[in-house]
Amino acid sequence: MKEYEIGDTLNLGNCTNCGNVIVIEPDNGLFRPQRCGNPVKLADGSWLCGSCLRKLRIKYPQEYRMTPNGKRMEPYERASELNEKEAKQELEHAHDYLEDLREKYGFHQAVFSVEKVDVKKGGFLKPSFYTVTGHVLYGTFTPLDEVSIGMNGAQKAKISCLDNPHSTVPVSDATVQRGTNKLLIDYSWAEGGEEAAFIFQEKNLNLKPGDLIIKD
Amino acid sequence: MEKRVCSICSREIEIAPATEPDGVFAGWQNVVLKDGNAVCSTCTESVRILYPLRNSKTFVESGSRFGYIETRGKSSPKKGWINALVDPLEELTLEEFKQAQIDAENAAKTMAARFPGARAAAEADFTYRHHTASARTNHKTLYSDKKEYVTCVKVLFGEIRAGDTVSIAHKDREYTAKVEEVWFWNYLDSPHRAIDKAFAGTTAALWFHQDVPFIYPGDILVVKEG
Numbered sequence: 001m002k003e004y005e006i007g008d009t010l011n012l013g014n015c016t017n018c019g020n021v022i023v024i025e026p027d028n029g030l031f032r033p034q035r036c037g038n039p040v041k042l043a044d045g046s047w048l049c050g051s052c053l054r055k056l057r058i059k060y061p062q063e064y065r066m067t068p069n070g071k072r073m074e075p076y077e078r079a080s081e082l083n084e085k086e087a088k089q090e091l092e093h094a095h096d097y098l099e100d101l102r103e104k105y106g107f108h109q110a111v112f113s114v115e116k117v118d119v120k121k122g123g124f125l126k127p128s129f130y131t132v133t134g135h136v137l138y139g140t141f142t143p144l145d146e147v148s149i150g151m152n153g154a155q156k157a158k159i160s161c162l163d164n165p166h167s168t169v170p171v172s173d174a175t176v177q178r179g180t181n182k183l184l185i186d187y188s189w190a191e192g193g194e195e196a197a198f199i200f201q202e203k204n205l206n207l208k209p210g211d212l213i214i215k216d
Numbered sequence: 217m218e219k220r221v222c223s224i225c226s227r228e229i230e231i232a233p234a235t236e237p238d239g240v241f242a243g244w245q246n247v248v249l250k251d252g253n254a255v256c257s258t259c260t261e262s263v264r265i266l267y268p269l270r271n272s273k274t275f276v277e278s279g280s281r282f283g284y285i286e287t288r289g290k291s292s293p294k295k296g297w298i299n300a301l302v303d304p305l306e307e308l309t310l311e312e313f314k315q316a317q318i319d320a321e322n323a324a325k326t327m328a329a330r331f332p333g334a335r336a337a338a339e340a341d342f343t344y345r346h347h348t349a350s351a352r353t354n355h356k357t358l359y360s361d362k363k364e365y366v367t368c369v370k371v372l373f374g375e376i377r378a379g380d381t382v383s384i385a386h387k388d389r390e391y392t393a394k395v396e397e398v399w400f401w402n403y404l405d406s407p408h409r410a411i412d413k414a415f416a417g418t419t420a421a422l423w424f425h426q427d428v429p430f431i432y433p434g435d436i437l438v439v440k441e442g
Contacts, residue, residue: 008275054433107388109429142345
């Protein structure tokens with residue numbers, strides 16, 4: 001771990017769009033990511049704060065990419081490929097883009113696109129664990145949300161917890177316990193453009209890649 | 217506490233002595249300007265639209281925040297990162313502050329003109345659900361019976377107080393939600409102190425006792441006149 005000196009600051013300048021101070025959570029931070037969301041460095045070296053990045057993510061969704069050493073997947077912001085001028089232009093139209101997206105999906109409040117479904121048996125007489133990985137198209141999902149599967153809302157389910165979309169740890173009761181403990185539960189939510197994994201504990205969940213999960 | 221008089225409204229005020237930094241927002245403070253003049257917190261409210269608090273993180277020694285370490289019988293404060301709230305008003309002279317008041321009034325009028333019929337407006341950042349009812353040390357999480365949702369916002373103009381109803385206009389219809397509590401939010405971390413109002417130029421967390429899935433990042437929350 002890096003040694004810090006008294007008086008060191010994490011101030012990296014200002015957001016090129018709104019002027020917010022750019023701060024990256026130190027590596028000994030208790031909770032990551034920080035509430036406002038980590039900032040991103042744009043293609044021309046300027047910074048975009050977590051708040052502005054959040055607005056762009058629905059158009060430039062987050063992806064997970066393998067680290068250069070090939071050991072783990074980490075989030076990659078596609079918005080980082082924009083330069084300052086492009087980012088500002090996109091931000092001007094971000095709200096219209098969101099409204100069009102809501103209209104396209106029947107004005108549901110939040111929509112998640114399923115990309116992968118893993119099922120693990122929960123044990124004798126226990127429901128199975130469904131790990132559903134994909135992208136939030138728009139809106140916010142939190143643990144314990146009641147959601148509908150598919151646009152017609154035929155099946156209802158409750159999200160047990162959120163998980164790292166590329167976790168290498170097999171899902172178990174401990175995952176749900178950890179994901180909903182009182183220190184972390186308020187810190188977990190998935191919002192528009194983020195890649196996330198939802199864990200459901202259901203006897204049967206009729207889900208396949210390409211399906212939508214809806215919250216109203 | 218040092219007794220002073222506000223250089224703007226002549227009200228008697230107290231200036232708190234400098235303490236060990238702990239990064240915790242302790243309410244809006246009276247400010248000592250660069251030239252030594254003091255200004256009360258009420259007078260500084262009007263210029264926050266142009267001079268918001270700046271938030272960063274600073275590495276400090278702070279016993280009150282991180283505790284103490286004993287080395288060979290000597291006690292010394294532990295080190296760690298705190299939220300550093302920097303007040304840009306401390307860099308102004310009294311003359312500059314008076315000019316800032318005029319500029320701020322114009323800025324508030326310009327902003328208000330963008331939202332006709334509104335008493336206050338704020339831009340939403342993110343919304344999360346507050347699940348836990350208490351932070352007691354038992355192992356089982358206590359979920360709140362209430363549906364508590366928190367939207368972190370930046371106030372563009374006016375004042376937002378508990379009890380206000382905010383309206384959010386979307387393509388399909390207009391949604392409304394009642395603000396139950398207002399908390400100070402330092403932009404970087406969790407909201408951590410209830411305050412009586414959020415005013416122009418400040419970031420704040422608005423608590424709702426209802427689900428607010430219709431509030432998206434960048435949405436404008438409007439408190440209507442009357």
